[in-house]
Amino acid sequence: MRVELRLAGAGGQGLITAGIILAEACAKYTDLNVAQTQSYGPESRGGASRADVIISSNEIDYPEVKAPDVLVVMTQEAADKYIPGVKDGGTVIVDTTYVKQLPEAQSKGFKVIEFPISGKARELGREIVANIVALGLLTEATGIVPNDAVMAGVLNRVPKGTEELNKQAFAAGVEAAKGL
Amino acid sequence: MRVELRLAGAGGQGLITAGIILAEACAKYTDLNVAQTQSYGPESRGGASRADVIISSNEIDYPEVKAPDVLVVMTQEAADKYIPGVKDGGTVIVDTTYVKQLPEAQSKGFKVIEFPISGKARELGREIVANIVALGLLTEATGIVPNDAVMAGVLNRVPKGTEELNKQAFAAGVEAAKGL
Amino acid sequence: MAENKARLLQGNEAVVEGAIAAGLRFFAGYPITPSTEIAEQAAAKLPTVGGKFIQMEDEIASMAAVCGASLAGVKSMTATSGPGFSLKQENLGFAVKGEIPCVVVNVQRVGPSTGMPTSPAQGDVMQARWGSHGDHEIVALCPSSVEEAFRLTVEAFNIAEEYRTPVILLMDEVIGHLREKVVLPSKEELTIKHREKPSVPPEQYKPFAMDQGRIPGVPPLAAYGEGYRFHVTGLTHGEDGFPTNNPAIAEKQIKRINEKISSNRKALCKVERFFLNDAEVVVVAYGATARSARKAVKDAREQGIKAGLLRPITIWPFVEDALSEVKANLPKAVIVPEMNLGQLVLPVRRVMGDSVPVIQINKLAGQLIEPEEILSAIKEAV
Amino acid sequence: MAENKARLLQGNEAVVEGAIAAGLRFFAGYPITPSTEIAEQAAAKLPTVGGKFIQMEDEIASMAAVCGASLAGVKSMTATSGPGFSLKQENLGFAVKGEIPCVVVNVQRVGPSTGMPTSPAQGDVMQARWGSHGDHEIVALCPSSVEEAFRLTVEAFNIAEEYRTPVILLMDEVIGHLREKVVLPSKEELTIKHREKPSVPPEQYKPFAMDQGRIPGVPPLAAYGEGYRFHVTGLTHGEDGFPTNNPAIAEKQIKRINEKISSNRKALCKVERFFLNDAEVVVVAYGATARSARKAVKDAREQGIKAGLLRPITIWPFVEDALSEVKANLPKAVIVPEMNLGQLVLPVRRVMGDSVPVIQINKLAGQLIEPEEILSAIKEAV
Amino acid sequence: MALPLEQYLRVAKMPHIWCPGCGHGIVLQAIVRAIHELGIDTEKTVIVSGIGCSARAPGYLHFDTLHTTHGRAIAFATGIKLAKPELNVIVITGDGDAAAIGGNHLIHAARRNLDITVICFNNNIYGMTSGQYSPLTPQGSYATTSPYGMLEKPFDLCNLVMGAGGTFAARSTTYHARQLTNVIKEAISHKGFAFVDALSQCPTYFGRRNKLRTPLDMMNWFKDRAVPVNAWEKLSPEEREDKFPIGVLKKTQATELTEVYKELIQQLQQRGGE
């Protein structure tokens, strides 16, 4: 088993953190192997941001994602750029707050999960937790890493005083995935 | 024909200048080839000083002196160090002002010319022209480069106002060689 | 919920973990992508174990400070990438000449010049060997995974200390920035080596002795402030450490410093062999590229092709012996994929001579070579 | 008393004479033995021809200033020795990447580190090729006499200008400090080349065009202040000179910059062949060492031994073709004497493969290899 | 008045890569405005930079531009100016670029009094590499490499330049955009080496870590601490604590290097040169 996940959007949306939390939970609480990479802008500026996670029951040789099984897109730009590369039969999670139009599907028959991720986060109080909402969605939708492991990871990484908000955000994401 | 000449003594005695003058005269006024090298101290400090000149009717391949045909020594240290390396049957010109004892001759049958070079220069007015006295001796003793060519080179290189003194010094060297 | 012993660690972080485990207590650096996390982690962690971090004014000063701290008896390291590695070369040569144990990490990015700062490359392989002026040997190690980044950092310190020499950890951006699941060895599992201290009284101490020390040619090293009052210089020096112009002594010393590495090839040269025994096509790959190569070899085997992988873990000194073994089996071809225009392939070709065709796969612009590219070369070769 | 046209000139002086004849009008340097006379002569002579000399604060700044002046349209040079050459590597890589014509002289002394500042060596041969990070090609020329120091300096400028690239004049202390009788060619006898200027209007100018210019892969170069308003960066860039992260463009550009040198080997690689036709033993030697080799070959011939000399005048790119010709004749041995631990012998071995034994003679501590040493190796080999 | 941007900017390369609210854009505009108001020939002006966020500026300027190696811009500029003294040479640099790795070139250019203008986009941090401390990071401030607060003292860049013998030194901030433009104008007009310490905000890496949450907070921080130079001179040492002077801090005339060179060459050529 080798599953390739990708979270893509803009710098500042916290997708790298989300990717790391997922990967870390996977490392600590499962027997699976995991590798996480990300894209960097020129030195470190730049708008786009991308985090990749590979989870595998075997050794992970080639450490990069070539065709994600699961993709989360949180900007229109990311949607346009990455959706066409998703594996046949894969899953695409779309933040409908920002992604208004999906690129012409090349009939790869993948599953699309649409949810106003950022909007939900705003609703909860601060858009900054959109990444955690997305993480909830992703965790629940993939089902590879136990929800409580990821949740623990979230609480480990977020600033003091924001735990409650993040819990809610994660839960909202999980709910959304369940509901769909 | 390949003749190897060496002038050895202490820094400040002007032997490098003497070597260059001789080599330059040879280059400009004869059909012979010439190569001149010198020793450098650590970076550029240090007491000992040595100038080598190779004169040859053929191309000069290996540019360093291995066993001089003619050696001028102007300090005891130089005498001790370099006399043993002179070619069999070579010539050694000794500044008896400073060289008080010749190293045990390994019976190479070389010709020794002894002359109080620095003393003579002092006599003429300034010890600083000892190198030119030595040059006179060397030029005359070897007879490879015309005396007037070397003399012209001397006048070219020495500071303004010291021409007369240097002329005398050169002449004194030539005389000394003739007299011996 | 049962937490296992594993952690998620970034390659660059693993270097700092490994270094501190190996005894690192002084880090001087200057930020540069993609190595910066090493400095950042060192800044955060060193003071908690009583060590010091300093961000110097540039890479030259960093390398200098590292040498100074090491001579004061403290295990020291710096980290950089291409442009900074170029700047360190003069003082790296000083460390070689002064036989100062230390570790220099180069997380390679695309060059030449500023290049592509965030993109991976393996373009400094030859520079690691030849970047400083004058004849010198260098030890360079190249990890292919985060766990190995940890282990090889420990190993780099051990070699630096045992051989009194700077050791280069030659990473690439892929491994530096990659996060992987790792289980770090416990303190007990690790062998930590320390430089040999002089056993003679100060008056008899020769810091550059020809024939003292556990390893032939590696003289014991006192620390400043211990009463040995010794001299270290970048000038060619005798056994006592003072400059010499005596060609015989100079030649002996320069040779000793070179040979303490070159004649210990056996001990220093580590490789990983993967399906080599009966391999008809051998891939020689290192760093991140070796991971693609491994995948390609596995895929080839699955398709019934007898492919194998030789992975140099030690990049310098060059793994001549392992390569000669490969040559002895006369494979149909040796394939050398590199994220550069072809660097380690040069000594590979030299060893293979006219007997074995050497095929190179090169990618320059910051993209990891893919398993498929290697696989198809393998297929072509058989 | 008839004065002939000859002069007595030092190797270092000849470099300055050659440079000024080639059009040098800007020199930035930092003193270092044994190259200092080059700076001193440049300081004295340049202002007399309207040029500028500046002693910068260090070698890094010197290399930078040289690049700046060249982009302003003025032929520029710097000179140094090992430690300074190490420091220049980062900006040398910038010159390669920015395709900035200039000449860098390295008068080699004994290394590593401070080494033996006044003693000759050939220890920076590999550094010249690989000293800067990232994949880059370098042109390096190596004179064996004072006259050749003059001629190759002119040639270095010509190549720099024609190929828009830094060129290294790789001398050794023997040639740098040697004074010899030379007859310098007159202005008329010399071919002086200049960089190609753009023929298009500024709006259309692409300073890093893939396919413009007299020599394929060498785009014309405007000068600052001429209205072209172009951009130069050390980042990997596209044809317009602006940074790109597009791997395809990046790959093309890096390849172009490398291939404009590597694919012009034929034009760039100069050698001297001496008694090679029927040689049973071939000596491959360069710089001062080649003079001893020449003597040894002559002596061998006198003794009836069929020895020959191949002298690489171009050190980099490596004279593969000439070496392959040598290999084709299957001599009994190739002998490579070097004042280092064995550097150019590495590519020689690579080319000779398993067919021809390669014997190396190495001397490290600042002494010129003597003809007798080479001769006896020749005798042993036949 | 609005600037004719097409004349000065490579508009096709815009928008620039800087983060929202980054002060560098404000300093860049001040430079463009200064050049515009001075009416300098854009074809005879070269802009040189090192490496950093700041150093990306020349890429957006429609001039001859040179984006060099980290810290070395001034040394490259020295070659350009000496080779072609008729060019205006302006160096754009960062606090890391100019004062960390490039400190030596800065002080030597100041000493030589070569007629170039150096404008330091001083945001107290290494922006490009994501927030390490620089030699301008205030003691106690947080950066990724000073997780316990900066332990070292920062430079005062104008003092450094003046200590090196520089003939012109000025400081302003992005808050004082108009004054900043004016001191840049003076700097460019100065015959000799001119240095401008242009305080700029890096909200992304300095602000966030140091409780200055918005670009405006950072600019207000400048406002609260900046004291016009004539007022500054009247402050006691205690009053100066935590404050800094803005305006032209030094302006003197001295022989300028390209002028000296010109004379030397003329003399030599009169003597009969070659």
Next chain:
Amino acid sequence: MALPLEQYLRVAKMPHIWCPGCGHGIVLQAIVRAIHELGIDTEKTVIVSGIGCSARAPGYLHFDTLHTTHGRAIAFATGIKLAKPELNVIVITGDGDAAAIGGNHLIHAARRNLDITVICFNNNIYGMTSGQYSPLTPQGSYATTSPYGMLEKPFDLCNLVMGAGGTFAARSTTYHARQLTNVIKEAISHKGFAFVDALSQCPTYFGRRNKLRTPLDMMNWFKDRAVPVNAWEKLSPEEREDKFPIGVLKKTQATELTEVYKELIQQLQQRGGE
């Protein structure tokens, strides 16, 4: 009183390589005397140098000694001091070593206020490489690379160090050997970065070319131009022309880097460290 030389010198390495009348020996003696008079532990003192005639000094000193690369002594010293703060670290450097290639390390060490002492053997010239100009060569003076007279302005090294934020700066000359010893003593005793500009003569390369024919001529040149710092403060700008102040020019206290570090480590370890 005569010094117990065997205690401080590697007598077997003497005589040193310096030329007759070279000022470097006088400065070296002043250092030895200062150390002797302060009663410093020679086993806990490291002497570090770069490259140059001056930089050869450590080879003659019976201490732990380090002869590094050109210009980098202060950076090496920084590593030593930070790694083992209990050591006294003294840097011996030349004007080329400290101010040309090494200028950046000098100003950064001054800024950091790391407790090391830097003594610059300032002979206005590159001695070791035979007389090229240095950043301290007076305008108009001759050197092998300024055959038409030095075109650039020199640094005032104490001003440079003070401009960089240095807490201690002093100057003296070989003529004023006793005072030189005293300022070196003060410098070594200073807690923090201390810089001494020790004017020294190079008769071989500076003197000869500049009509100062003997070492004594050169030392008299120092005498004629040196003004004690209290007298200096009373001079008008015109009176200062061609003169320079000697003595301790600045001495202030500020937090010292190894001290700051010590506190940080203590704090962290109290917090529960690892």
Next chain:
Amino acid sequence: MGQTLQWEISVNSKWCKKCGLCVEFCPRDALEMDDIPTVKDAARCIGCLMCEMHCPDFAITVKRRDSNG
């Protein structure tokens, strides 16, 4: 004439990064932040250029209208 608007303010939405500094620096409160900055009350504008000069993105410009604009 007093009524005619003297100043024309334009925002380049392609370059604007929405930092809001123009709005903050307007001494006359003539601007407000919508998605991008917009003119709240053109009549208040006195053409002081504070908005323009504090825009890091060259995205807001203030021009004097032709006298008979």
Next chain:
Amino acid sequence: MGQTLQWEISVNSKWCKKCGLCVEFCPRDALEMDDIPTVKDAARCIGCLMCEMHCPDFAITVKRRDSNG
């Protein structure tokens, strides 16, 4: 006691480079330059150490004699 010489001056001829600075700096004219510096008039010496401190070669030293020397 007044007559006893208080100061013992010694010159290390192996280290002395004959620069003459010691002689020049003696305020009491107690030294003179022979081949190497020598004491001309020991009685004039006041032990001021000017000679010693200005010697670049550590070659001249001035010691106080034992009180009953």
